[in-house]
Amino acid sequence: MNRPHKLADEAVTSRLTALPGWAHQDGKLHREFRFADFSAAFAFMTRAAMRAEQLDHHPDWFNVYNRVKVQLSTHDAGGVTELDFLLAEAMNGFAAGSANQ
């Protein structure tokens, strides 16, 4: 995929209405996921890692036990792009797929 361009704030806000749990702040998308335990959290991270490699676009993320705090932005574009939405949507799907969340 060609590196996409930065989305305008209004476009980000509009798309977030279809992306439960995520917020737009400081030029990044933010969400914190909670799971039943570390095992479920790390399985989620593994799926997200595979998707990130597919997209060649990687998260900033922090994990402690059952929590995974994620920040997404596209450094080259200086803000949020289509790539961030693709990764965020995948993460929501993976988290929804976990009965342990």
Add this chain to the structure above:
Amino acid sequence: MNRPHKLADEAVTSRLTALPGWAHQDGKLHREFRFADFSAAFAFMTRAAMRAEQLDHHPDWFNVYNRVKVQLSTHDAGGVTELDFLLAEAMNGFAAGSANQ
């Protein structure tokens, strides 16, 4: 955990009634899991890998795309032991936790 001893065939058969999907054949427990796709299958394997390391007891397993075929036995004991049931139970839990199965 001390290395457990081989369970008698009757004990294995009895315990399998509480372990959906598994069969006892050739001195091993067998099950094939199916998931929505490779991503869900490998997330399952990652959770099972963590549990295997916890138990210091590892599966024989084969994966192709969304399928994971597992064989469990305890080599030192020459058959099926408590350790195999612990790993099989964990695997069933992880698979049940995947909405993608």
Add this chain to the structure above:
Amino acid sequence: MNRPHKLADEAVTSRLTALPGWAHQDGKLHREFRFADFSAAFAFMTRAAMRAEQLDHHPDWFNVYNRVKVQLSTHDAGGVTELDFLLAEAMNGFAAGSANQ
């Protein structure tokens, strides 16, 4: 990537000279990897899984403890294709990167 076509046996044989450890048999590429322990083997599998998702091309593989036995072929093409070489080359790189092999 467009699904590539099946490579002629001579082309496979020729390319295998640059791919240590792999053999061509029954229309598939075969290699068995050995690592220091399960942890190193599963870390290798995790890297290979990410690469497989990138390529949208997945291995047939079998793991028991520190061994990972891999078969690669492209079902749609009825044999070995460029995709199999891409995955095999990545696997060799990941295995070489493991000091535990």
Add this chain to the structure above:
Amino acid sequence: MNRPHKLADEAVTSRLTALPGWAHQDGKLHREFRFADFSAAFAFMTRAAMRAEQLDHHPDWFNVYNRVKVQLSTHDAGGVTELDFLLAEAMNGFAAGSANQ
């Protein structure tokens, strides 16, 4: 393992001499690891995750691309314990095993 007790600052400082790369600050052990790329970083995290589950003791960690920033402490004990050293030592071993670091 019984939950271990908090180590005195002098004991932590002394043990750190045998643990390259780690620092003791604010009641925690800290280290930042760098790898060749995301794939190598996440393989390291996978091995550390398996070890964490074995120890039933988990890191606070942050990853972005090829970097993994780790903080270890034992919440129940209010500081650094033997468990933190066991996990830190394992992480150093896994990182050393990666030719991509």
